[in-house]
Amino acid sequence: MGLILAILVQGIQMVLVLALAPGLIGFTRKVKARLLRRQGPSVLQPYRDLLRLVRKEAVLADNASWLFRNAPYLIFATTWVAAALVPTFAAGLHFSWAADLIAITALLGSARFFLALAGMDIGTAFGGIGSSREMLFATLAEPAMIMIVFTVALVAGSTQLSTVAEFMVDHSTLRVSLGLALIGLIIVALTENARVPVDNPATHLELTMVHEAMVLEYSGRHLAVIELAAALKLLLYISLIACIFVPWGMARQNDGVLGMLVGVVTWVGKLSIGGFLMVLFETAIAKMRVFRVPEFVGGALMLGLLGTLLLFVSRSF
């Protein structure tokens, strides 16, 4: 009975991340429009867009291989698994043994691998340029992410997210390494989600774009699945930052239904605060040149290294 309940709660988490992801995108778009003194589309617009795309016919290029057709589902599946593993409203769920930071990084890495392959598959110039840029940024963003994971793991003594979150709740201290890791993780999140200083999510057909260039050839249900995966990725990164750095309010292992409900409410609150801060940052800053992005992402790598270094100072007493 307990096992069924545990799997049920894990299932709720899986469905919840999927259901909330387009809403988060809609929320950020709405806030951005309001900050620019425009009305903006409804928060529900991404859901409608996805429905519309699903109903449409998927158009394929003549020279599209099996990879092009299967890549959206692979990308979606890996991203969804990763997003469902991150503790959102409760720590210590049934599959939390698998919620390892390194495993999540690897899942996202394989999603990126398929996306870049799909971008190159048709052989258009845009797809190639997008894939090459994505890989250029990834060569710096992935080691940065790994260094941040090391910093967090050295502080908390584990790479398992549930353990990390519970450690942070119990031993809340000011650590300079954690501050550095937080800034680094924010930079990585902005890069991975193709947000403003790196890429502009609102434009199409611009020479500087990265993510949109790779998915330009997709249509219909394939595009819907890819868009949903992108939304899940944004939700994943905000939940990850919330889970590591502000885990308060999350339900613990043996909290009942009430604790879970409190966890859901605080999690949605954290998501909206995270989305709002991100949009605020985006409206205040201009997009940078593509050739300056490696320096920006390199900054995250540097912060991760510095965080690990400074850890040995504070460890040494």
Place this chain on the structure above:
Amino acid sequence: MERFSLDAAHLLAGGMVLVSFMMLYQNRLLGLLNVFAAHAVVLSLSVAWQAYVQSAPHLFVTAAIALILKAIIIPVALHHMVLRLGVHRDIETVGGIGPTMLMGIGLVALSMVVMLPAAAEADPIAREDLALALSVILLGLLIMVTRQNAISQIVGFMSLENGLVLAATGARGMPLVVEISVAFSVLVAFIVIGVFLFRIRERFDTIDTQALDDFREGRE
């Protein structure tokens, strides 16, 4: 409480190292000046926290000097200077930001390796502050070495001095007279450098110190 005061001191000193790295990252002059002002603000916060923890009221004076002199007067003066020299649109060519950053990381690691065994007997706050202050000083030197523009070299020098003040407050028992005299000597140095800057510009039509190389005596 003991633990928290230590953590906060560590956080503020680490923040100074971080802002030093931001200076290393900037390649626009006006941006560099803004980051320098932020450096001084973090310094004065750090000194004020030390004053509170050590219950040494004279350190509050040091914090006030840092705030007024280094966070307001010098950046504003440099701002005017940059505008008058007409170099505010210049983007400085630093020899690759990536390698410079890596060198900076190396210097931070070096200062930890040197300082932690050397100050092993000191109390934890002093030891960490000394290690971080040494990295701020080395990063200031690195800024001076890697920049060609004379104004950014001044900024590097001033940030180096911020590191000295951080080290001085971490080690207890530095008299106020010494700090005030250091602060004023920095101000005097700043004025002298400012005069020099305009002289250099008059002579060479630029404040790029690379141009000085071409005018060495005994070279064709």
